Amino acid sequence: MDVLLEADRLTKRFGALTAVDDVSFQVRRGEVVGFLGPNGAGKTTTMRMIAGYLPVDAGRARLCGVDVQQQPERARAALGYLPEGAPAYGEMTPLGLLTFVAQVRGLDGNARQERLRELRAYLQLDAVWRRPIETLSKGFKRRVGLAQAILHDPDVLVLDEPTDGLDPNQKFEVRKLLQTIAPDKAILISTHILEEVEAVCDRAIIVARGRIVADGTPQALQARAIDHNVVALTVPADAAERSLEELRNVAQVASVEQQPGSNGELLLLVRPANGADVLPAVNARIREAALPALEVSRRRGRLDDVFRTLTRAA
Amino acid sequence: MRTTFLIMRRELEAYFTSPLAYVFICIFLALAGALTFYLGGFLERGRADLGAFFVFQPWLYLFLVPALGMRLWAEERKSGSLEFLLTLPVGTAAAVVGKFLAAWIFTGVALSLTFPLWLTVNYLGNPDNGVILAGYLGSWLMAGGFLAISSCVSALTKNQVIAFVASVALCFVFMMSGLELVQGAFAGWAPAALTDVVASFSFLTNFDAIQNGVVDARNLVFFGSLIVVSLTINVALVELNKGA
Structure with a gap:
């Protein structure tokens, strides 16, 4: 070209x-x-x-x-x-x-x-x-x-x-x-x-x-966004404790955060280390531990966040 | 050449699609008529010439031509259309000359619409039409001089009021430079040669010569070179002020 x-x-x-x-x-x-x-x-x-x-x-x-x-x-x-x-x-x-x-x-x-x-x-x-x-x-x-x-x-x-x-x-x-x-x-x-x-x-x-x-x-x-490849799970509130525990031990997971959701559900954000793709591993753990996940999705990261980080810090 | 012509034609069309042209021409004709008949005593003079008409031309131009010239660049910069125009494959010089020519031709149209005066004087007596033609030529050249100065000043600012006031002031200095008002400022200290040079810049002196029927090369060269120099400065100013 x-x-x-x-x-x-x-x-x-x-x-x-x-x-x-x-x-x-x-x-x-x-x-x-x-x-x-x-x-x-x-x-x-x-x-x-x-x-x-x-x-x-x-x-x-x-x-x-x-x-x-x-x-x-x-x-x-x-x-x-x-x-x-x-x-x-x-x-x-x-x-x-x-x-x-x-x-x-x-x-x-x-x-x-x-x-x-x-x-x-x-x-x-x-x-x-x-x-x-x-x-x-x-x-x-x-x-x-x-x-x-x-x-x-x-x-x-x-x-x-x-x-x-x-x-x-x-x-x-x-x-x-x-x-x-x-x-x-x-x-x-x-x-x-x-x-x-x-x-x-x-x-x-x-x-x-x-x-x-x-x-x-x-x-x-x-890929430079803060929530790039973050896996978001929705679980019933009563399963929150157990899910947190299980997901923290998945390989390459840096941290798991908990956010309140609606209807007695909780949102768990699984943050990978170094932006790695942890979705397969998270899925596997959900099956093994029979976690009652209602919804699982992977976030691609928002350009907005990248834009804000880059233009503010520079 | 081609782009100069296209820009000139676009500008001329713009004059006539807005009320500007009609208002300007009406006011010009009304004022020219009033000055000629009432202040100039056109009929009472009992002379078969247009002296009573031409003598007020410089004063009329002093206010009307800067009104025409003030918008040439100030408006273009204010509205942003300058960026549109100058990012087409158009040279700055072509734009300056094209816009100037359009305005100058426009003053020529306004001036030529005073032809009923010429008809009148021919009906009433036997004037020397050569002198009258020279008068018209001189008047148009003088309008070009005023216009070139106004265009140049207009390139200095985005504000049309400033462009107008500054143009009137500058034109006034050029107009009067042969008279006591300006000469007095030089006479005390400057050598006679310089005083003469300043005097030779006078619009009034140069115009007087032509309107009396003496078409001297010096007077033509004066207006011609004034226009060329003003427009050259104009090009530089447009270039300089583009981004500001």
């Missing part, structure tokens, strides 16, 4: 504040990478440098091998960019704006008409096609922004919070769209929404205070 987007030791300072500090990563063709971090972590600043909007203080960004700083116009030809908040010219209609973008991108005549028709259907802009953008709802504005970003079928897409302000149906549609176009593109999206990462991203990069604190598949990140 070839690298289409490359951030190489990007650094940006605003006065005394280092907003982006030595950030390096690559996005290959076919990859959707989620760019996560709390507000003010430097996501937007990084994306602006990649899009060539902000000058860098150090490092370089390349799109399809073209240096963004040195050949901005050539690099941008390969880029579809959705700025934060999907800004546009409010007095223009989606038709007018997309026509303008198509012309600037060098699309003319029938090819342009054809592409605009496609986008109109693709992003369901029929109802608002000839209405001023400033009168549209947030969801439609965002979709117009997405339309201008993908209009020229670019190799690289950089989308700053593409689903911000959309309702669940619209979010679903945007994710579906991203998945459809993903195979032959390199896509970088920033988001706050962690379920989105699990839904569409092949990889997630977490930034905090301008630095990358984690870079891996959503599964690998989940």
Whole structure:
């Protein structure tokens, strides 16, 4: 797979504040990478440098091998960019704006008409096609922004919070769209929404205070969660004592915690040592000791927890 | 070139899809008319020229052109559309020139709509239409000068009110630099050469020459180079202030 987007030791300072500090990563063709971090972590600043909007203080960004700083116009030809908040010219209609973008991108005549028709259907802009953008709802504005970003079928897409302000149906549609176009593109999206990462991203990069604190598949990140591979059992309250005793002695179990459940039931959390998978062993012990387990499940770990741990500690 | 043209066309369309164009043109024509007839005594003068019209042009532009120019960059930065525009494959210079040309052409449209005055003067007498043409040319060039300065100032701030007030002030200095008000500040200490240079920057002096029918290369070069220098600074300011 070839690298289409490359951030190489990007650094940006605003006065005394280092907003982006030595950030390096690559996005290959076919990859959707989620760019996560709390507000003010430097996501937007990084994306602006990649899009060539902000000058860098150090490092370089390349799109399809073209240096963004040195050949901005050539690099941008390969880029579809959705700025934060999907800004546009409010007095223009989606038709007018997309026509303008198509012309600037060098699309003319029938090819342009054809592409605009496609986008109109693709992003369901029929109802608002000839209405001023400033009168549209947030969801439609965002979709117009997405339309201008993908209009020229670019190799690289950089989308700053593409689903911000959309309702669940619209979010679903945007994710579906991203998945459809993903195979032959390199896509970088920033988001706050962690379920989105699990839904569409092949990889997630977490930034905090301008630095990358984690870079891996959503599964690998989940493995860093505090309750990764924890086995949760529900048992009747009167069997709690015996169950605790039995489960503590299972190999590779670090500890067993007890939490109150409902209807006279108790929840036991079997925490493994070093994130090991203890479910088979726990199951075996349940059978051997004939423990009255009502429900047994293994937790995969929540990205939320990983996110909080990483971005707070850094 | 192509992107400059596309940006210019987009801007021009934007003027005419918002009330801005119509309000601006109406006010411009009403004020130009009122000044010409009441203060200028267009009819009482009994002269077949448009002197009574042109003499108030600088004062009209002093307030109306910065009102047009103040939004050029300030609004674009405030609304975030600057980021949208400048991340398209568009050079900053193309954007600056395209937006300036659109606004300048727009002032040209407003100015040309004063043609009933020209018809009137031709109906009433036999004016020297060459002088009148020169007057219009000079007036449009002067509008370009005011506009280039306003555009440049607009790139300094997100706040349109600040852009307007600062532009008016700066335009005023340029306008008056040939007159006692500004000359007095230099006369006491500066060498005569410098005083002359400052005086040659005057919009009024340069415009007067053209509107009297003397289309001198020096006056054309003055407005032309003023526009080029302002727009060059404008490009640098847009680049500098993008992220702020």
